[in-house]
Amino acid sequence: MRKRDTVTPRKQPSQDRSRATVEAILTATAYILVRHGYARLTTNRVAQRAGVNVASIYQFFPGKEALLAELHRRHIEQGRGAARAVLAAHQGGSLERVLRTMVEAGIAAHAVEPELHRVFSEQMPRIKATRSAASEGFLLEEARELLSAWGCAAPDVERAWWMMQTAAHAVVHQAIVERPDDLRSGALAEELVLMLERYIRGKQTPGPRAGAGPEDT
Amino acid sequence: MRKRDTVTPRKQPSQDRSRATVEAILTATAYILVRHGYARLTTNRVAQRAGVNVASIYQFFPGKEALLAELHRRHIEQGRGAARAVLAAHQGGSLERVLRTMVEAGIAAHAVEPELHRVFSEQMPRIKATRSAASEGFLLEEARELLSAWGCAAPDVERAWWMMQTAAHAVVHQAIVERPDDLRSGALAEELVLMLERYIRGKQTPGPRAGAGPEDT
Amino acid sequence: MRKRDTVTPRKQPSQDRSRATVEAILTATAYILVRHGYARLTTNRVAQRAGVNVASIYQFFPGKEALLAELHRRHIEQGRGAARAVLAAHQGGSLERVLRTMVEAGIAAHAVEPELHRVFSEQMPRIKATRSAASEGFLLEEARELLSAWGCAAPDVERAWWMMQTAAHAVVHQAIVERPDDLRSGALAEELVLMLERYIRGKQTPGPRAGAGPEDT
Amino acid sequence: MRKRDTVTPRKQPSQDRSRATVEAILTATAYILVRHGYARLTTNRVAQRAGVNVASIYQFFPGKEALLAELHRRHIEQGRGAARAVLAAHQGGSLERVLRTMVEAGIAAHAVEPELHRVFSEQMPRIKATRSAASEGFLLEEARELLSAWGCAAPDVERAWWMMQTAAHAVVHQAIVERPDDLRSGALAEELVLMLERYIRGKQTPGPRAGAGPEDT
DNA sequence: CATGAATGAGTTTTCATTCAT
DNA sequence: CATGAATGAAAACTCATTCAT
Structure with missing residues (x-):
């Protein structure tokens, strides 16, 4: 009995x-x-x-942290949902189109309650999951496999993926605060796709399927 | 002037x-x-x-915030110094070398007291300066002009610069926590330079100096 | 609304x-x-x-000042009540009797928790209401009209009233500390009535009702 | 050695x-x-x-209280001086003139740094001397004897004197805050003299010198 | 003497959390 | 379940006063 769980909700209403x-x-x-x-x-x-009364909070949550954790969980879930919606609607096609879809999915994920998102990522001490969790909504695992099909050199693939994920997330995230106009106009998405595409294209193994991904014409 | 300054030091020792x-x-x-x-x-x-006695703190600082602000200021200053050192040592050359220098400057800036750096960027509420301030150390203004010489299409240059800055900063920053090995081995720097170079190369205006930067052969 | 109210009670129990x-x-x-x-x-x-716990104080009062303000308010209220009781019991009659009633009302007002009264008037910084508020209990507005019936010269009446109020209040107030015996014996009341009566009698307009108030024989 | 003197100045500079x-x-x-x-x-x-430096204060005063005590002492002294000046300039004459002189002396005493006077009398906890000390400047002992010559009934004289002192002081004091115009115009002095004169005249023992004071014609 | 510095002992105030009804 | 009430523990901040130089 080290310490009681301070994060899991107490009981389902x-x-x-x-x-x-x-x-x-x-x-x-x-x-x-x-x-x-x-x-x-x-x-x-x-x-x-x-x-409601303070005590009521403690009826459902073991403490303040649990409150935040639950709110955060929901927020992530919503972001993920938004991203999934985009991914579901439009999938497959050229490399560029795949990347664009993913970027748009990421943007969609960041579009749900952006103010709240900002608070979570800027002001919350403990909750480190922020980025990784949001990123799962951002560039979903499914998408990863699509990319690996383009044939990066083996040792690179994981690291390259991390690079893209990290860079793309940061760009979208910062843009909310610093470049909202570019976000709305789509210019930022365009630019981001450009960056990712050029990066990954350079990774392609030359040879039989050089210059083209599996589904590329 | 609603409330008194809670950030500026009270008196110089x-x-x-x-x-x-x-x-x-x-x-x-x-x-x-x-x-x-x-x-x-x-x-x-x-x-x-x-x-020392608590009161001594209040002799020199108006409160907790001021303490953090001053510490932060110094930390930024040190990071900037480290970056400047790298930039001073090695400047000019091919596009790739310029980018590498800048990336290394950024890494150097993040290398001073990385633990403290992490706390500042993860746990601090108000201090927004973190990224931008650190970035000034990271990709200095001087460097910017070097890049613009490579001839990006006019409307892009500012946005492109912001993209690079944001992406590069995030990659280095996250790497401290998530990919320390790649940071140490230099693999991350390599990869980052790759990403930036490919991105910016694609921006070059075709024509007389197509395919080459000013000093490129 | 520069700073929050530090005086009004926070919530009613x-x-x-x-x-x-x-x-x-x-x-x-x-x-x-x-x-x-x-x-x-x-x-x-x-x-x-x-x-009780300190925090309990802050549940009902926003701070120290509010505590004092409320206590003061109640004290004034009690004094006023005592004065009203006297005024109600005995009203009308000759000038002398009216004045005596009023003086006694004032003394009664000062008789409730005199120690507390003293602290309030001697040690309290901000609360200016002390005198005027207590005075309302002391020489009530109703009484004022009674007096004006005795026919003071027009321009004087307000000032004369202020004189009487001020003088009478001070005499009673100081007597608590400096002449408690005279207060108890009634000698002070006697003397005070004398002072007021002589003062106001001199104010009477000579003529038809010279030398006599409305109800005087 | 109960506790060190906290009021007397430490050393004469x-x-x-x-x-x-x-x-x-x-x-x-x-x-x-x-x-x-x-x-x-x-x-x-x-x-x-x-x-100057804080420590310098403690070079000359044993503590905060001493500071206030000394300031107060000086303030009283100045008030007394002002009163004395008035009394010296104009003395003797009819009862009315004597009273007027005294009232004016009192007003003069209250005229020196009235703001400071107000603070002293409204905000100072410990210093009870305020009134009595100021009053010594207000209606000096010399004046008292003048009055007793008018022949009040023996048991009354002391109490009557206290009444006048108290009432007069309060009227002047309050007038500073509440009736500054009346103070300046002299109307208040007039009225106060009236009140005191009528009061004391009523006290005169009838008989050989009925209706007149020693020097009265 | 004068000063920069230092501090002990307190002050007000807040907040997450629990309890009795 | 819900609520008004209560509280332990600690937080930020202050101030009269002393000390070393």
Whole structure:
């Protein structure tokens, strides 16, 4: 018994009222996080904003951390969903089209509650999962295999993938704050696809299928 | 002027004794930050670790924030210094060499007290300067002009520069935590230069100096 | 709205338990104020004396000042009540009797917790309401009209009233500390009535009702 | 050796520089008292304002209280001086003229640094001497004897004197804040003399010198 | 004497968390 | 379940005062 779990939700709300309470609590948490910042997030404030009693929070969550963890989990899930939607709608084709799809999926993932996203990635101490978790929504595992088909030299493939992932994520993420216009206009996506494509194209093993990916004409 | 400045140091220590005190305070701050994390950083703890009285902290700094701001300022300064050193040692040459130099400058900037660097970029709420400030050390303005000589299409140059900066910074930064081996071996630098070079080469205006930068043969 | 209100109570206690807590807090405040003085009044001391936790104070009051403000408000209210009681019991009659009633009302107002009264008027910085508020209990507006019936020359009436109020209040107030015996024996009231009566009688407009107030024989 | 004297100045400054320092300290004290109030008066602030080091304060005063005590002593002294000047210039004559002189002396006493006076009487905890000390400047002992010559009934004289003193002081004092115009125009003095005269005239023992004081025609 | 520096002992205030109803 | 109330523990910050030079 080292220490009690401070992150897993306590009990699943079974009745309607309970579920509404939990929703209210999480909504309030998000609101305060965005509006006042992590430093000003207190359980009492959350309760007040949610219109419930502090004690009610502890009925469903073992502590403050659990609140944030759950909110974060949901946020990631939503981002992932958005990304999946894009990937599902448009898949396959030329290298460029695959990359574009992935970039757009990433952008979509970052588009859900961007303010909240920002708070999570800028102000949250403990939650390191941010990037990797979001990235799973960003460049999904499925996509990885598509790419490996283009034939990078063996030792490189994993590292190259990491490079792309890292660079692409950072560019999209920073753009939210620093280049919102380019994000909206699509110029940024264009540019990012360019960067990734040129990078990966240079990786292709020359030979039988030189200059072309599997499905490329 | 709603609230008093909570960030600017209160008074400069003039004697040796107080200069030592301030040093001790900042050292203690860094230690606690790295060792216990931002959440556990309290003025009392800092004072205790520094072997001085809490009040002494408040003689020179208006509060906790100022402590962090000053530490951060110094850290940035050191990183910038390291980057400058690299840039000064090796400048000019082919596009690839220029990029390599810049990447290495960036890596050097991130190499000073990497633990502290990590805390600053992961756990600090307000201080936004982190990236941009560090980046100034990372890809200095001088370097920018070198690149623009390679002839990117006019409207792109600024955006392209931002892309490179953002991507490169993120890659180096994340690598500290996620790929320390690749950083040490130089493989990461190699790969990053590759990415940047391919990206920028594709930007070159075709024509008289197509395929070559000014100093390229 | 430069700074938050530091004086208005934070929330009303709704249950019996908390009402008791608030009472305990205010009682403790009064005790410490009287026993140890304003300078020694600290929220911690109050909490300890009240047998509650410091935090409980801050649940109902935004700070030390609010504690004092509320205590003061109640004290004024009590004084006013005492004065009203006297005025209600005995009203009308000759000028002398009216004045006597008013003086006695004022004395009654000062008789509730005189120690506390003294602390309030001697040691309290900001609270300016002391005199004027207490005075409203002392020489009530109703009384004023009675007096004006005696026919002071028009321009004087307001100023004369202020004189009487100020002088009478000070005499009663100081007497608590400096002449408690005269207060108890009634000699002071006698003397004060004398002073006021002679002063106001001199103000009467000569003529038809010279020498006599409306109800005077 | 109960506790060290915290009120008496430590040493008389003998050299010119020292005396200047002491002056600067006291001036700064007065300034802060008036400008920022008693609550914000700290030794450090005083020192800074005075342009000297905190420790210098402790060279001449045993503590904060002594600072205030000395300032107060001087203030009283000045008030007394002003009163004496008035009394000296104009003495003797009819009852009315004597009273007027005294009232004017009192007003003069309150006219020296009225802001400081207000702070002393409103915000100072310990110093109870305020009123009585100021009053000695207000209605000096000499004046008392003049009055007793008018022949009040024996048991009354002392109490009557206290009444007049108390009432007159309060009226003048409050007028500074509440009726500055009446003070300046002389209307208040007029009224006050009226009040006192009527009061004391009523006290005269009837008989041989009924209706007239010694020097009255 | 004067000063920069230092500090002990406190002050106000906050907050996550639990308890009684 | 829900809530008003309560609290332990600690946080930030202050200030009168002393010391070493």
